[in-house]
Amino acid sequence: MQTTLGRQLGKVAPPRSRVQSAAPTVARGNAVRPRQLVVFGSLTRRPEDGGFGGKPLLNSMEDEVANAPAGTPKAYKPPPRDTLRMGLPSKGRMAEDTMQLLKDCALSVYKPNPRQYVAKIPQIPGLEVWFQRASDVVRKLRTGDVDLGIVGTDMFTELTDGDPDLVVCHEALGFGQCHLALGVPMTGKFANVTSLAQLRDMPDWTPDTPLRVVTGYHNIARRFFAKHGFQHVVLLSADGALEAAPAMGSADIILDLVSTGVTLRENNLREIEGGNILESQGILVANRRSLMERPGLLQIVHELIERFDGHLKAESFYSVIANMRGESPEAVADLLLQAPGLQGLQGPTVCNVYNRGPNDSAAAHHFYAATICVRKKQLYGAVKALQKLGGSGVLVQPMTYIFDEEPERWVKLCETLGVDPAQFSNGNGSSK
Numbered sequence: 001m002q003t004t005l006g007r008q009l010g011k012v013a014p015p016r017s018r019v020q021s022a023a024p025t026v027a028r029g030n031a032v033r034p035r036q037l038v039v040f041g042s043l044t045r046r047p048e049d050g051g052f053g054g055k056p057l058l059n060s061m062e063d064e065v066a067n068a069p070a071g072t073p074k075a076y077k078p079p080p081r082d083t084l085r086m087g088l089p090s091k092g093r094m095a096e097d098t099m100q101l102l103k104d105c106a107l108s109v110y111k112p113n114p115r116q117y118v119a120k121i122p123q124i125p126g127l128e129v130w131f132q133r134a135s136d137v138v139r140k141l142r143t144g145d146v147d148l149g150i151v152g153t154d155m156f157t158e159l160t161d162g163d164p165d166l167v168v169c170h171e172a173l174g175f176g177q178c179h180l181a182l183g184v185p186m187t188g189k190f191a192n193v194t195s196l197a198q199l200r201d202m203p204d205w206t207p208d209t210p211l212r213v214v215t216g217y218h219n220i221a222r223r224f225f226a227k228h229g230f231q232h233v234v235l236l237s238a239d240g241a242l243e244a245a246p247a248m249g250s251a252d253i254i255l256d257l258v259s260t261g262v263t264l265r266e267n268n269l270r271e272i273e274g275g276n277i278l279e280s281q282g283i284l285v286a287n288r289r290s291l292m293e294r295p296g297l298l299q300i301v302h303e304l305i306e307r308f309d310g311h312l313k314a315e316s317f318y319s320v321i322a323n324m325r326g327e328s329p330e331a332v333a334d335l336l337l338q339a340p341g342l343q344g345l346q347g348p349t350v351c352n353v354y355n356r357g358p359n360d361s362a363a364a365h366h367f368y369a370a371t372i373c374v375r376k377k378q379l380y381g382a383v384k385a386l387q388k389l390g391g392s393g394v395l396v397q398p399m400t401y402i403f404d405e406e407p408e409r410w411v412k413l414c415e416t417l418g419v420d421p422a423q424f425s426n427g428n429g430s431s432k
């Protein structure tokens with residue numbers, strides 16, 4: 001997608017003089033859409049620029065579908081297959097975190113060797129795992145070459161543009177948390193720019209000297225700047241280390257992922273008010289048609305949601321057992337139910353402790369063991385409260401899973417798809 005010039009410049013933007021502004025269209029991949037407000041840099045090749053040797057570049061139908069704007073009728077149909085497929089990121093932090101999540105959910109991904117891109121999950125026999133770059137997971141979900149996938153919200157939003165053929169089955173997998181934001185220099189002409197409105201209203205931006213934004217998220221950027229009334233913007237491309245571009249002079253500002261904020265800060269950039277565009281984390285996405293037409297896929301999604309939710313919910317709780325003095329189990333339960341933070345999820349479990357006094361004599365006090373779930377953040381307060389109520393021998397254990405009767409997300413997904421959740425619950429699914 002880049003010209004020779006782009007490659008010579010190490011994939012970062014061209015100097016301002018080479019930027020073509022005020023072009024009437026914006027291109028991404030092979031999709032061209034008319035737009036007035038935002039222009040693009042000369043590094044992006046348009047289909048009408050022609051291909052090699054002056055001949056137009058030909059694209060496969062699969063490629064057209066993978067990169068088409070949302071809502072485009074899809075002519076491509078994936079080759080027939082009997083297997084069910086899940087795409088997972090093949091490298092980088094998303095890959096590691098995805099594998100960790102599956103491991104935490106007692107799902108082992110069996111990959112005979114590291115360079116092989118297909119794997120099995122023995123606990124879910126009908127499902128093949130295919131490792132792909134995260135962006136390709138999204139593209140293959142769109143074409144239907146994979147049925148399920150785990151990616152970041154950022155990538156999903158950038159590449160699908162609200163495509164109704166894809167369905168988000170789990171929107172918060174608890175890893176890869178970051179946000180997409182503008183990074184603006186702290187010094188120079190930006191020294192006093194602390195908000196989006198101030199950035200937009202700077203007199204510097206004209207058709208000849210547009211605001212140069214370097215980003216890997218052109219679709220999101222185009223929508224964002226148009227929505228916020230920016231008149232003269234040029235989007236430039238780079239594959240990494242974007243934070244260097246303003247200091248290098250090859251861009252004015254950046255639009256990139258931020259997590260700790262260290263990279264921005266170390267490159268003398270800062271976020272501005274109104275410049276946080278999108279919150280992102282790992283999500284589970286499915287091809288809608290696959291969900292409806294491929295036998296067994298919904299059962300697998302049900303199982304994945306149950307396992308993910310069971311694990312993610314458990315992560316924020318401890319199981320706490322305390323020996324409580326009391327007249328009866330009911331009296332102990334009453335005591336706990338009245339104390340803030342000691343009710344557990346649905347109420348405490350209280351049972352007998354068969355204790356003896358010294359030398360096998362009768363015990364001076366009768367104890368009951370009360371078990372409750374306590375939020376990790378509230379643990380210390382809960383222990384103190386238990387002690388105040390006469391609790392002793394307080395045991396704290398990590399939780400592995402908390403399974404609800406039916407996860408809310410699953411019920412919502414069934415509603416979205418117009419299917420009855422009851423037909424998939426309890427024993428009808430794949431292996432447990």
Ligand SMILES: Nc1ncnc2c1ncn2[C@@H]1O[C@H](COP(=O)(O)OP(=O)(O)OP(=O)(O)O)[C@@H](O)[C@H]1O
Binds near residue numbers: 153
């Ligand atoms: N700093 C970050 N903190 C949390 N999540 C991130 C961060 N950077 C990227 N991600 C998530 O990881 C996904 C993949 O990012 P990216 O393509 O940059 O790969 P990577 O894992 O950083 O590896 P590399 O950049 O070396 O290819 C992003 O789409 C985003 O969801």
Ligand SMILES: O=P(O)(O)OC[C@H]1O[C@H](OP(=O)(O)OP(=O)(O)O)[C@H](O)[C@@H]1O
Binds near residue numbers: 256
């Ligand atoms: O806010 P922080 O915690 O500093 O993280 C933000 C950085 O992380 C990502 O880069 P990555 O490390 O993936 O390097 P890359 O630019 O080569 O992709 C992202 O593109 C930012 O540069």
Ligand SMILES: [Mg+2]
Binds near residue numbers: 240
């Ligand atoms: Mg990266």
